[in-house]
Amino acid sequence: MTDTAETKEYILEKDCELRFEIESKTQIIVELKSGFAELYGTELVKAKKYTFLQGAKVAVFSYQGCVILLTGEPDVCYIARETPMIQYLNTHSAIEQMRAKAEERESQGPIVMIVGPTDVGKSTVCRILLNYAVRLGHRPIFTDLDVGQGNLCVPGSISSLLIERPASIEEGFAQIAPLVVHYGHKSPDANNEFYKSCISTLADITIERLKEDKRTMASGIIINTCGWIKGQGYQNIKDAANAFQVGIIIVLDQERLYNELLRDIDSSCKVVFLPKSGGVVERSQQIRAESRDLRIREYFYGSRSPLYPHSIDIKWSDMKLYKIGAPALPDSCMPLGMKATDNMTKLWPIQTGPSLVHHLLALSFAETAEQDVLKKNILGYVCVTNVDVDRQTITVLSPQPRPLPNVVMLLSELQFIDSH
Structure with a gap:
């Protein structure tokens, strides 16, 4: 300036x-x-x-x-x-009444899911509702199921975060200790079977976290979703509503989706239609890709407040690297009794090599592959910056110094070129 x-x-x-x-x-x-x-x-x-x-x-x-x-x-x-801010405020007031009843009864508060096509302001409405809740002394959980943009962690993951104070004007919510589940792709349709499994896993650990504290339990959950609303994407919305025991679904700017959910969702779940803000701007594929790169860069280097990641060498023999899901095969090529979709949620060992450069790796909480890696959240991400075939080591960019807290790692298709 x-x-x-x-x-x-x-x-x-x-x-x-x-x-x-x-x-x-x-x-x-x-x-x-x-x-x-x-x-x-x-x-x-x-x-x-x-x-x-x-x-x-x-x-x-x-x-x-x-x-x-x-x-x-x-x-x-x-x-x-x-x-539409007055309508968003009225929606908050209705949710607030449900929180008040939950506090009186010491029961679970409202679980709200925001749905709609891409670029209608779902993340913004989540932020508004969360900020209003926190300003009244609540401690809601924010759950982000949008793997394409990654509001709480890097793209290619879904996550939940306890919100204890309003979002910073410039930087958003303080992202301290989120619960993160690794998916590894930038869109749900890349491996939809695994995406559904990730939603189920995150729902289990999020609801468990919700019940640890009375104030959080009464505050409830606000859930952001991705913009895939047709075909299997619509089924994912219904599956997520069941997994998280959603009580309110807010549909933004899509009357057809609103009426389909009214028809298909159990009557115990309220479906509400809200308009999108006139200020919402449609983003091109290039802008969305640039936004993903920026989110990954911020994970390692920070945004306004700089972070200083560490460069760590790891021996191939000291790491156990896997990917989730194999290339799809027709059912006729599968063993008797198995379906092609069965392979999409299996753990496959990966051979370390130069092709790993620039890829993100998720560090699992599981200490061995036998501990059901798919059902555990992750510790965080590292990025492969170099592979030395002669020394049989890889160099990774890590948010924390050596040693890494675990050796079981999961491959992500997302890449980050470190230009620092």
């Missing part, structure tokens, strides 16, 4: 939203001059400057009216008077 960057003043009336996007390599500084405003449920502090970088799509909302100072030149910037 140069010293000559222009500062503009925007006056927001009651229930209005200032929306802007940054596509170029610039940065925008936002400051609340007067009044009250929030970003996706997190309140802005008056006179504090917030910096947004390339790729940011921001919507600052005010229930009472405010004055916003914006320094820099965003690619798109306007004030929206038509916004």
Whole structure:
């Protein structure tokens, strides 16, 4: 940001939203001059400057009216008077009543799942509902089933995180000790049988975590899903609703999906339709790929607060590397009594070699392959930066120093080229 960057003043009336996007390599500084405003449920502090970088799509909302100072030149910037925020607030109020009843009865609170096609703002609605809950003293769990983008860990995984404080305006939720299940692909249809198994595993450990604390149990779970809503993707939504014992399904911007769920979901689960925000922007395949690379980079190097990963050499003999799922074969080629889908959730040993370079590896909590690796969450990820065939070692980028906490590793198809 140069010293000559222009500062503009925007006056927001009651229930209005200032929306802007940054596509170029610039940065925008936002400051609340007067009044009250929030970003996706997190309140802005008056006179504090917030910096947004390339790729940011921001919507600052005010229930009472405010004055916003914006320094820099965003690619798109306007004030929206038509916004679904009041409907999102009403949805939060209904969920809050369910939490109050759960606290009185010391029972399980509401489990809410957000569904809809890609690029309708599912992650944003999750963030709004979670922030509103935390601001009232609750401790909900956020579960992310979107393997393509990875809100809580690297893409290619699904995860749950206990939310104890509102998301940072610039960096989002503090991602401390999430429960992560390794999947290893960027879309569910790459191995849908295994994806369903991952959902079941994450549901089991998340509900177990939910019951450890009375306040968390009454606070419930907010679940984000991927945008695959047709065919097997629709079946995955129903399977996830059953696995997590979902009580409310919020459908964003897809009346057909809303009516299909009304027809197919048990009447004990409420299905609610909400509009998407007018500020939601459709992302191209290239932008989504760049976003995945950025999430992996942030995992190892941090975003605003820098992290310093370690480079570690591991002997081939000291590691046990597997992949989950084999190439699909027709049923006619399978042994008697087996189906082709049976191979999609099996553990297969991997030969270490140069082809591993740039691939992510997940470190399993299982100490041996016999401990049912598929049913355990993982410790974290490392990235292979070099394979030395002569010395029979691999070099990995690791968030923590040597020694690695486990030697059972699972191969991910996602890659990261370390340019540091």
